[in-house]
Amino acid sequence: MNRWIDRNIKWLFPLPAVLFIALMMAFPITYTLWMSFTKWSMSAVQPPKFVALANYANMLGADARFWHAAGRTFYFTIAAVAAETVLGIALAMLLNRDFPGKNVVKTLFLLPMVATPVAIGMVWLLMFEPSIGFMNYAIGLFGIAPQRWLASEAGALPSLVLVDIWQWTPMIALIVLAGLVSLPSDPFEAAAVDGATPLQVFWRITLPMLRPTIIVAVILRSIDALKTFDIIYAMTQGGPNYATETLNLYGYTLGFGYFQMGAASTLLMIFFAIVMGVVVFLNRARKGVAA
Amino acid sequence: MSRRRRTHPLNPLLHFAALGVAFVFFMFPFAWMLLSSFKTQAQIMSMPPQGLFKGSLKNYVEVFQGQEFGWFIINSFIVAASATLAGLLLGLPAAYSIARYKQAGIGFAILVARIVPGITFLIPWFILFTRLHMVDTLPALVLAHMLVTMPFIVWVMVPFFEAIPGDLIEAARVDGCTEQYAFARIVLPISGPGIITGSILAFVFSWNNFMFAVILTGAHTKTLPVAIFNFISYSEINWGSMMAAAVIITLPVLVLTLVAQKYIVRGLTAGAVKG
Numbered sequence: 003m004n005r006w007i008d009r010n011i012k013w014l015f016p017l018p019a020v021l022f023i024a025l026m027m028a029f030p031i032t033y034t035l036w037m038s039f040t041k042w043s044m045s046a047v048q049p050p051k052f053v054a055l056a057n058y059a060n061m062l063g064a065d066a067r068f069w070h071a072a073g074r075t076f077y078f079t080i081a082a083v084a085a086e087t088v089l090g091i092a093l094a095m096l097l098n099r100d101f102p103g104k105n106v107v108k109t110l111f112l113l114p115m116v117a118t119p120v121a122i123g124m125v126w127l128l129m130f131e132p133s134i135g136f137m138n139y140a141i142g143l144f145g146i147a148p149q150r151w152l153a154s155e156a157g158a159l160p161s162l163v164l165v166d167i168w169q170w171t172p173m174i175a176l177i178v179l180a181g182l183v184s185l186p187s188d189p190f191e192a193a194a195v196d197g198a199t200p201l202q203v204f205w206r207i208t209l210p211m212l213r214p215t216i217i218v219a220v221i222l223r224s225i226d227a228l229k230t231f232d233i234i235y236a237m238t239q240g241g242p243n244y245a246t247e248t249l250n251l252y253g254y255t256l257g258f259g260y261f262q263m264g265a266a267s268t269l270l271m272i273f274f275a276i277v278m279g280v281v282v283f284l285n286r287a288r289k290g291v292a293a
Numbered sequence: 294m295s296r297r298r299r300t301h302p303l304n305p306l307l308h309f310a311a312l313g314v315a316f317v318f319f320m321f322p323f324a325w326m327l328l329s330s331f332k333t334q335a336q337i338m339s340m341p342p343q344g345l346f347k348g349s350l351k352n353y354v355e356v357f358q359g360q361e362f363g364w365f366i367i368n369s370f371i372v373a374a375s376a377t378l379a380g381l382l383l384g385l386p387a388a389y390s391i392a393r394y395k396q397a398g399i400g401f402a403i404l405v406a407r408i409v410p411g412i413t414f415l416i417p418w419f420i421l422f423t424r425l426h427m428v429d430t431l432p433a434l435v436l437a438h439m440l441v442t443m444p445f446i447v448w449v450m451v452p453f454f455e456a457i458p459g460d461l462i463e464a465a466r467v468d469g470c471t472e473q474y475a476f477a478r479i480v481l482p483i484s485g486p487g488i489i490t491g492s493i494l495a496f497v498f499s500w501n502n503f504m505f506a507v508i509l510t511g512a513h514t515k516t517l518p519v520a521i522f523n524f525i526s527y528s529e530i531n532w533g534s535m536m537a538a539a540v541i542i543t544l545p546v547l548v549l550t551l552v553a554q555k556y557i558v559r560g561l562t563a564g565a566v567k568g
Contacts, residue, residue: 011390011473012390018383019399022439026418030414109554112550113323118539118546121517125322125536168322180562231504232503254412257416271413278408
């Protein structure tokens with residue numbers, strides 16, 4: 003028995019994990035794919051009706067709500083990840099210098115990304131509250147007129163971007179900081195000998211050498227930003243008037259709000275393809291840089 | 294290191310000012326949550342906000358009286374602990390095998406779970422679990438959360454196992470030791486740091502998970518993120534109690550992070566930076 007396990011360990015060790023993935027991931031995705039060709043409202047008496055590509059044609063061709071949601075998904079992802087990258091690099095530079103209490107400060111910066119997003123969403127909900135929230139008080143100190151934040155169609159999505167920036171800038175900073183520490187010191191010494199200014203060193207040496215690290219951070223962050231659900235659902239549920247309805251939220255509403263399982267599955271397959279497409283695209287960009 | 298410090302583009306004063314601004318921005322919501330959790334509704338409503346006020350624990354008492362909050366804490370704990378343990382049980386051998394036998398295909402299949410949007414599984418799961426009468430049971434939720442914990446553990450452990458020198462295992466093999474014995478007696482005991490890293494964050498991700506729980510739980514199995522979300526279904530939000538609930542939910546995670554800071558950093562940057 004022991005011998006047999008020993009000989010086949012290559013397959014036995016990953017087997018439970020692979021079976022689990024097949025059962026809980028591969029099978030559901032296949033099922034969702036099949037459902038995306040049907041029309042079904044989860045009714046027990048009316049079985050799913052095969053409609054071929056009708057859901058896709060409908061969604062891509064005639065559903066403005068889908069296109070708006072797709073636009074918001076990209077708006078949210080690009081705005082949040084771009085801001086997080088710039089601020090994250092800046093934060094990493096600030097932390098890459100010795101000062102008293104540095105380790106404690108570094109640890110505290112971890113908290114936004116581990117804190118339960120729904121709970122944090124509730125805190126921001128209170129801070130964004132137009133009449134009693136801290137945000138309007140804070141901007142009032144600088145003479146800025148009160149905003150309606152999440153309550154206005156124009157302000158809701160940018161407000162959510164701000165929360166995402168708060169949550170995830172430290173993540174980029176953390177990755178960049180780890181990259182900074184592992185950089186070789188020779189180019190910096192050479193630059194110092196040549197009398198380069200600190201800014202020149204940053205733009206010409208530090209940033210180019212960090213590029214692979216930064217791109218990996220951007221890829222990881224983009225995947226998660228596209229899929230953001232918790233804070234949006236907790237704070238606005240896609241409102242007001244759909245102003246924060248991203249693809250993830252729309253898919254959720256189609257499935258669990260309207261029980262249009264076919265249309266929801268169609269949306270999820272398209273969403274899945276978009277996320278995979280972004281991953282492949284960013285990965286290409288990374289390889290292009292490495293070459 | 295000292296050289297790089299000298300070439301830093303900011304002068305020390307600006308550096309501290311910038312750090313200070315960043316620090317206040319990132320810490321403020323936590324401070325506000327904590328302060329508000331001790332305030333009455335009237336104190337929260339007052340403008341300008343009160344920095345100094347007579348605090349009370351009334352909100353905390355209310356949280357535990359109003360809902361079955363104690364149960365929600367227990368539910369969250371059971372689900373996160375079970376999903377993490379099961380994730381280790383499946384993930385450790387798989388990660389080891391992927392690392393030792395270069396099974397990139399299997400590794401990729403498992404890691405796809407970190408890319409696919411979660412609701413893509415949620416609809417079939419919901420249909421399946423409804424048929425099996427498993428909605429509103431803890432096992433269904435644990436199974437769902439395992440799709441978060443197990444791939445994450447694999448993601449952390451593959452590079453960790455890859456770094457273990459092959460000679461170590463070969464030496465044991467020469468001594469007549471079986472692969473499984475070498476894994477259990479040699480590899481696992483020296484993998485403590487990796488296992489801690491993977492488990493802590495897997496636990497945190499499961500504890501924080503909202504999307505799966507909001508669909509798959511019901512009155513009996515509600516976890517904390519779902520419970521706090523239900524606060525906003527009231528006509529007027531009871532902000533104080535909501536903030537007290539937020540403190541109760543986030544506190545374990547925050548304390549865990551402060552205590553196990555080193556492991557958290559390693560886990561969060563896993564896959565992004567080598568070494």
